[in-house]
Amino acid sequence: MGIKGTVRRSTDGDFIHANVDIDLIISEEMEYGSLEKPVEIFHIMEHFCLGRRRLHIFGRDSTIRPGWLTIGPDLTNSNFNADTYASYFLNGYISTGCTERIEALRPKSPPPKNKTALAGRGGRGMPVSVLYRARGRGVMPR
Structure with a gap:
């Protein structure tokens, strides 16, 4: 599964649902040689990412799903309807949305223990001389 761009749990909670579902398939x-994918993999992806742009590459007739654009050399059928697909994005909506109940149940990222530890990474928020001393490299000449 791929999501374009950087996704941060703290700011992109309306787009991804990290830890909201079990990612175990039983x-x-x-059958030996089968190219079929377990249907549960689609459930995991749909629950994790709330985006409306879902592309299934190398799909088969048996894996065509509502809300997905399926492409592949072995397809003989398609559920793609350009008008329906375009309607998913009217009014600027790009995600499927989330209920308050789901949001309340979703685990949150723990707060940082101290802000200076995070600020020191890459030198943001901390003078360079302090950054180098903190890493045991001595004081930088001025």
Whole structure:
């Protein structure tokens, strides 16, 4: 699964749901040589990412799903409707949304223990001389 761009749990909670679902699949073993994907993998992706742009590459007729754009050399059928797909993005909505109940149950990132530890990474928020002393490299000449 891929999401374009940097996704931060602290600011992108309306787009991703980290730790909201179990990412374990228990199912019967597929027949040897089968290229089918477990249907549960789609459930995990749909619950994790609330984006409306879902692209399934190398799809098959058996994996066509509502809300997904499926492409692949073995497709003989399609559920793609350009008008329906375009309607998903009317009024600027790019995500499927979330209920208050789900948001309340979703684990939150723990708060940072101290802000100076985070500020020192990369030198942001801390003078350079303090940054170098903190790393045991001595004081920088001025």
